[in-house]
Amino acid sequence: MTLSEEDYIKAIYHLGKGENTTVSTNAVAEQMDTKPSSVTDMVKKLSEKGLLNYRPYKGVSLTEHGQKTALTLVRKHRLWEVFLVEKLGFSWDEVHEVAEQLEHIKSEKLIDSLDKLLDYPEVDPHGDPIPSKKGEFKKAIKKLLSEVPIGKSGICVGVKDSSAPFLKFLDKNNIALGDSVKVLDKEEFDGSLHVRISNKDIHISQQIASNLYLKITE
Amino acid sequence: MTLSEEDYIKAIYHLGKGENTTVSTNAVAEQMDTKPSSVTDMVKKLSEKGLLNYRPYKGVSLTEHGQKTALTLVRKHRLWEVFLVEKLGFSWDEVHEVAEQLEHIKSEKLIDSLDKLLDYPEVDPHGDPIPSKKGEFKKAIKKLLSEVPIGKSGICVGVKDSSAPFLKFLDKNNIALGDSVKVLDKEEFDGSLHVRISNKDIHISQQIASNLYLKITE
DNA sequence: ACAAATTTTTAGTTTTGTCTAAATTTAAAT
DNA sequence: ATTTAAATTTAGACAAAACTAAAAATTTGT
Ligand SMILES: [Mn+2]
Ligand SMILES: [Mn+2]
Ligand SMILES: [Mn+2]
Ligand SMILES: [Mn+2]
Numbered sequence A, B: 001m002t003l004s005e006e007d008y009i010k011a012i013y014h015l016g017k018g019e020n021t022t023v024s025t026n027a028v029a030e031q032m033d034t035k036p037s038s039v040t041d042m043v044k045k046l047s048e049k050g051l052l053n054y055r056p057y058k059g060v061s062l063t064e065h066g067q068k069t070a071l072t073l074v075r076k077h078r079l080w081e082v083f084l085v086e087k088l089g090f091s092w093d094e095v096h097e098v099a100e101q102l103e104h105i106k107s108e109k110l111i112d113s114l115d116k117l118l119d120y121p122e123v124d125p126h127g128d129p130i131p132s133k134k135g136e137f138k139k140a141i142k143k144l145l146s147e148v149p150i151g152k153s154g155i156c157v158g159v160k161d162s163s164a165p166f167l168k169f170l171d172k173n174n175i176a177l178g179d180s181v182k183v184l185d186k187e188e189f190d191g192s193l194h195v196r197i198s199n200k201d202i203h204i205s206q207q208i209a210s211n212l213y214l215k216i217t218e
Numbered sequence C: 001a002c003a004a005a006t007t008t009t010t011a012g013t014t015t016t017g018t019c020t021a022a023a024t025t026t027a028a029a030t
Numbered sequence D: 001a002t003t004t005a006a007a008t009t010t011a012g013a014c015a016a017a018a019c020t021a022a023a024a025a026t027t028t029g030t
Helices: A003-015 A025-032 A038-050 A062-087 A095-100 A108-117 A164-172 B003-015 B023-030 B036-048 B062-085 B095-102 B109-117 B163-170
Strands: A052-055 A058-062 A153-157 A180-186 A195-198 A200-204 A214-215 B054-055 B061-063 B153-159 B179-187 B193-197 B200-204 B212-218
Touching: A003 A025, A003 A038, A003 A058, A003 A062, A025 A038, A025 A058, A038 A052, A038 B061, A062 A095, A062 A108, A153 A164, A180 B003, B003 B023, B003 B036, B003 B062, B023 B036, B023 B061, B061 B062, B061 B153, B062 B095, B062 B109, B153 B163
Parallel strands: none
Antiparallel strands: A052 A058, A153 A180, A153 A214, A180 A195, A195 A200, B054 B061, B153 B179, B153 B212, B179 B193, B193 B200
16 A cells, blocks of 8 residues: 555545545545545545445445555554654644654554553544554544533543644643533523633633534533 | 655665765665666756766765755664664564654654654664764774684674674574673684673674674773 | 777656546536 | 536646666776
8 A cells, every 4th residue: 555545545534434434536635635536546546456435426435445444544643643742742733744644654563562652542632532453442422512511511532623723722721631621601692602621711612612522421 | 855765865875884985876776676777867866956966977976965864864764763672672673674664754853852752872773873963973983793803802883784684693692782792713714703792602604793893892 | 999898878668646628427406 | 307517537648766678888808
């Protein structure tokens, strides 16, 4: 597998949200920041290789083999992200770009040893679960903050948008994974929220709230 | 810089033995395991880019810029090798192949942090010096075991041939970097040596002796 | 000095991954 | 049910990096 092929597989996996749904050529093109015609070419090649099911004009989905490949890549990406944060002192908004490169290094021993060094982590710095070597992982039971009813509490477990600007915003407002969050009130007008985060009451816009995941505790 | 371009720069650096000597097209082709015509093409491109001095039929050498690039790559390669041995439990004959990939990851912060994590090592697992961020490093004062006179002692500090079979051979015979070695006797006939390595007397062939470096102590 | 052998370059292809422009299929709107 | 619009594929081209075969330059041997 080339670097490029691997990135296509991963893109298709993510567009299918982990489920194995069919995704369109245009969606893949947008995700990969390339042109639809390039996607058609690649998708043909990958279905020749048995990684994708492709029906012209109908879209693509991962085969069993493609699914396995995607999970291995996601596992590598997320383990490297943990390494960068835990061992090298990166912040969570800096890891993605580098992990995007590191995920393509070919060495099974490398990944197994890294997993061990990190003491078999189950989630990455953004709260996303890390597949095991066999490709199993717990699907997080998480809810967008914007969908949590008034009065309920939870633990901040992940972000939907993991772009640097958003992560930097969270850092600036002292919001981190693991923080406990309680929804105090909701503004019907603009969907903004009043929440208590680690004993401080703050006001949060709808846009922010719809990019932050909670695990509900009560 | 592409991965391929980087590997050419590194090959030319190594063929020049760190000095900045001119190397031939054929030598590069052999080192890179490719054809001379491919080398000509690449060498033209890299001299366009200002990394190489190239005169048709006369060979190539690194420019100032090329030299700096080569040292950065060597630094990255060797730091990763230390990481693999020190943090992930690889043995010294397993690291080269993986480091050959890792050296191409682009992130200055990554390498600086790795350097710190490893506590600024000065040599890699094969005894080769690691250039500093500025491109400086101690040229090892080392001598091939085969050229050490009878009666002299030294510390085993490196290997010339770092292929897996040779490194495995050394492991099997309990010869490691840091061991003290004394030359007891030399067979004129085949150049083989009688040496004392950590209090054990053993017999070593000329071929082995000419691939093991000592730092002379007395 | 000159022919032979070796080294290096040039010319012409190939593969991979991308692009633009045009053609085709599918979906939406009247 | 047509027409229009949107999505997708095809055709043709290009850059990177490699290869083979042939030509040119350099080195070697006598
Ligand atoms: Mn990637
Ligand atoms: Mn992540
Ligand atoms: Mn390499
Ligand atoms: Mn080494």
